[in-house]
Amino acid sequence: MHYLLLIHDDESADNGDLMPEYTAYTQELQASGALVGANQLQPSDTATTVRVRNGEQVVTDGPFAEAKEVLGGYYLIDVDSLDEALEWAAKIPSARYGGIEVRPVVMRRAEVGA
Amino acid sequence: MPANPAAWLVTVARNRAIDRMRRDATLRRKTELLVPAEAEPVDEDDAIPDERLNLVFACCHPALALEAQIALTLRALGGLETGEIARAFLVPEPTMAQRLVRAKRKIRDAGIPFRIPADTILTDRLRAVLRVVYLIFNAGYGPPVRRELCNEAIRLGAMLALLMPDESEVHGLHALLLYQDARRDARVADGSLVLLEDQDRDLWDEAEIAAGHRALERALALPSGGTYVLQASIAAAHGADGSDWPRIAGLYARLAEVEPSPVVELNRAVAVAMARGPEAGLDLLERIEGLDGFYLFHSARADLLRRLDRPAAGAYARAIALAPSELERAFLERRLSELRR
Numbered sequence: 001m002h003y004l005l006l007i008h009d010d011e012s013a014d015n016g017d018l019m020p021e022y023t024a025y026t027q028e029l030q031a032s033g034a035l036v037g038a039n040q041l042q043p044s045d046t047a048t049t050v051r052v053r054n055g056e057q058v059v060t061d062g063p064f065a066e067a068k069e070v071l072g073g074y075y076l077i078d079v080d081s082l083d084e085a086l087e088w089a090a091k092i093p094s095a096r097y098g099g100i101e102v103r104p105v106v107m108r109r110a111e112v113g114a
Numbered sequence: 115m116p117a118n119p120a121a122w123l124v125t126v127a128r129n130r131a132i133d134r135m136r137r138d139a140t141l142r143r144k145t146e147l148l149v150p151a152e153a154e155p156v157d158e159d160d161a162i163p164d165e166r167l168n169l170v171f172a173c174c175h176p177a178l179a180l181e182a183q184i185a186l187t188l189r190a191l192g193g194l195e196t197g198e199i200a201r202a203f204l205v206p207e208p209t210m211a212q213r214l215v216r217a218k219r220k221i222r223d224a225g226i227p228f229r230i231p232a233d234t235i236l237t238d239r240l241r242a243v244l245r246v247v248y249l250i251f252n253a254g255y256g257p258p259v260r261r262e263l264c265n266e267a268i269r270l271g272a273m274l275a276l277l278m279p280d281e282s283e284v285h286g287l288h289a290l291l292l293y294q295d296a297r298r299d300a301r302v303a304d305g306s307l308v309l310l311e312d313q314d315r316d317l318w319d320e321a322e323i324a325a326g327h328r329a330l331e332r333a334l335a336l337p338s339g340g341t342y343v344l345q346a347s348i349a350a351a352h353g354a355d356g357s358d359w360p361r362i363a364g365l366y367a368r369l370a371e372v373e374p375s376p377v378v379e380l381n382r383a384v385a386v387a388m389a390r391g392p393e394a395g396l397d398l399l400e401r402i403e404g405l406d407g408f409y410l411f412h413s414a415r416a417d418l419l420r421r422l423d424r425p426a427a428g429a430y431a432r433a434i435a436l437a438p439s440e441l442e443r444a445f446l447e448r449r450l451s452e453l454r455r
Contacts, residue, residue, distance in 0.1 A: 003225075080225075080227070081225045081226065081227035081229075082177055085225070087234075
């Protein structure tokens with residue numbers, strides 16, 4: 001099953017340089033064969049939200065919702081069950097400061113058969 | 115229990131299983147080239163218990179809300195229908211049915227596994243399972259008493275003891291449930307709650323206490339007992355011919371280390387009061403923080419104040435205001451009126 005591990009944390013907090021840890025984590029994930037994709041996002045003040053209402057585009061500055069913990073990046077992994085997904089999520093360096101939302105990905109028939 | 119509990123829970127997981135079978139078939143095709151196919155040995159006696167354990171761990175998965183864990187466990191592994199579970203937890207049947215449907219859907223869609231968890235997380239997951247069983251028992255222990263829940267919890271406890279014979283906490287919980295259940299007839303008299311110290315111990319179910327002793331012996335023969343083994347040991351120290359209060363106070367002190375909580379401290383204070391007198395107990399009790407909204411804290415305090423001939427009416431009033439049921443309120447009001455005499 002595919003799971004998206006959404007990394008939520010407080011961008012204003014100084015948690016030191018987590019990059020070496022993230023690099024090691026990503027390598028471990030890759031070596032296990034579970035890694036499908038991953039990306040770090042630019043800070044949330046670079047976010048733009050688009051809504052279309054009655055055919056009109058409304059573009060606003062900022063992320064969809066104001067929250068202390070914001071989406072900062074994600075991993076997409078392929079593992080057997082929620083337990084493995086939770087285990088990988090717990091190892092993400094930011095799990096110690098923010099939280100990792102673990103979301104199963106909807107697999108359409110075409111993808112499953114592939 | 116559904117005619118086929120696994121099927122009831124698993125039908126929703128069928129798509130996932132089909133995917134896996136498809137993968138397995140591919141793997142088999144590949145490996146058949148290397149190794150001649152051999153029939154796998156099938157041991158029916160082993161297969162059935164394993165499946166029940168897998169079910170327990172799926173039903174009590176921490177990704178499910180606690181109330182859903184309880185409902186699922188009762189439905190998939192207990193002997194209760196949805197309507198009975200709904201009545202036991204005082205919710206409308208459609209609400210309970212909806213809760214079960216939502217929980218089963220999460221098991222399927224989130225990929226909650228049907229298997230015994232890996233060793234690294236087994237302790238935590240087992241704790242979650244035992245908590246669900248204990249909560250089921252407590253929901254039935256009342257008051258008001260709902261026998262069907264107590265019976266289900268004991269049945270689940272016995273099943274787990276059979277399936278996980280090397281886990282001390284499993285036997286500890288099983289023993290604890292048996293001891294508590296054995297006191298059910300002595301616990302309520304004339305519609306009122308009877309404190310353990312005032313219970314007619316002749317009403318205790320001797321056979322069930324003996325079963326509790328056997329379960330506790332199995333627990334104590336294993337290493338690393340935790341909260342349930344300690345709680346069962348405490349229950350065992352309340353014997354038919356009296357309670358060993360110094361031992362009980364010591365066990366509560368250990369329990370407070372294993373599982374620090376103000377409620378454990380409260381029980382410890384009460385035990386110390388019995389072992390060394392109300393003064394020592396009250397001394398410990400007054401140091402507890404965070405129980406101001408808990409009626410048992412105020413009723414224990416009232417009781418100690420009464421025994422020390424100090425003003426206790428205020429503590430009784432507070433306990434009565436917080437009492438969760440009529441039965442408990444009636445008991446406290448009787449004590450308060452005795453005070454006034």
